[in-house]
Amino acid sequence: MALWDSVIGAAAARGAALIGRARAVPLASLARASCLGGRLEALRGRSVMVAIGDQLTAAIALLELDGVARRMVLCTPDLPAEHLPHVARTAQADVWLGDATSSAAPEAAGLDFAIEADPAPVPLPGGARRPAGKAESQLDTEWVLLTSGTTGAPKLVAHTLASLTSAFVGREPGDSDSPRRMPGAGEGAAPVWSTFYDIRRYGGLQIYLRALHAGSLVLSSAGEATTDFLARAAAAGVTHISGTPSHWRKALMSGAAERFSPAYVRLSGEIADQGILDALRAAFPRAVVAHAFASTEAGVGFEVRDGRAGFPATLVGTSEKGVELDVSRGTLRIKSPGNASAYLGVGAPPLNDAEGFVDLGDRLELREGRYYFVGRSGGIINVGGHKVHPEEVEAVINSHPRVRMSLVRSRRNPITGAVVTADVVLADAMENPRETAADERIRQEILDACRAILAAHKVPATIRFVPALEMSPSGKLVRPGA
């Protein structure tokens, strides 16, 4: 069943709405109005690049497209234009769906067939949307999410509606993950969801889909100050809200959390340390503070609600709710109906290992009956929810003529969880072990090169000149934790 058919009856009856910064759209109104209008049929069976800038318009378009398009590629609004051709090619996209606020033009993706979504739903000429239940003409639309790759070009991760909603659809009413049984969801009162995430990212998409199945959704807005967003969320009566630990630290620093009293606060996308959990418990004494482990590839692994960092060892090995966790190799491996189906593209690596698990290299340490995350193998750095592949940064640093080699690694940070730091060996390091004024100039040149090429969160926060870097017997750089 398509998203529209599975949610609209119930959601409309509850008076649910999608609430943006400038306007709100009652879900019931979408039975008779559309952002795509008659153009929706032109998208049937196609692979659609959803490159809409406005998040509310995108939220409506996804709802309309599911079951109609063969594939939708959820382009994040900050996707650099230089990656558009790769994404379009890999997804075999044949149509561009944009709006007046799209950050790029269809030509940038190499697409000559483009459709523009209306900024607000327009009444359908026939008066009503196609009747629900025309199941024979419905497609099992593939939802494609982008996640950062080693080379800087995004990887394309394919899901289905079933895999995206497996963490909460089909739950028994008594199940704690059933949307109707979420904390604070009293009898008759539908939750009002919100998220700091953009819904084109996995963490935001989870909240979007949960809201459509039970409740309303208040969308964040790019460029909106945290204080304003939280004030808007409070005014809209938000009960359930999610973000990364970095989003939450920023919210606490804004002071706006004082005037907001949600029932459920969720953290995901980064390691939730005890500090941020304690600070949130103090700031929101009424709320259940939960941290979830989820990723674009593995889906939702688990949610922990006991206010403590890490997760109980008892979660491992069991197959509760069809989610199986394994730690036998030192990293968290997840086999679940929430796993993505594949990476798209010719020659793309397999998503699951031989035993059917997704392993993203999140390393664990067991202490007193609890597993704690201790970083990523392969050295992937998570700066405020944005992944950084060290190799990508090293390539830029190493392009400086005076640099012999470099090692980029993670450094713990209380604001963004981690920042990027670089150890650099200069070509004449052995003769010149001490830092000099000349080194300071090289440091500036390296940073300038990084800033010119890399996104801000990938630019090293600090650079240290070292005489040498450790190499493995096979001649590779020894990466901490690898």
Add this chain to the structure above:
Amino acid sequence: MAVRSTITTLFQEVAREQQRQLAPLSDDLKLLQCGLDSLSFALIVARLEDALGYDPFDTVESFPVTFGDFVKLYEARAT
């Protein structure tokens, strides 16, 4: 005073680097209204740890909201 001037210098340095317009720093200036983003604060905190040798956030009870709170957080650990 040394702590405060180190902090002020770093706010200015990072604002310049990140090409952000820094508001005049006063004790009652809200941090989120000073013109810097989360990444900028992350850079400031990392470099303060290098300059001062400590990170007071590891035992923080409530997050600083104003520039004055931020300075106090570091000064409290210095003494």
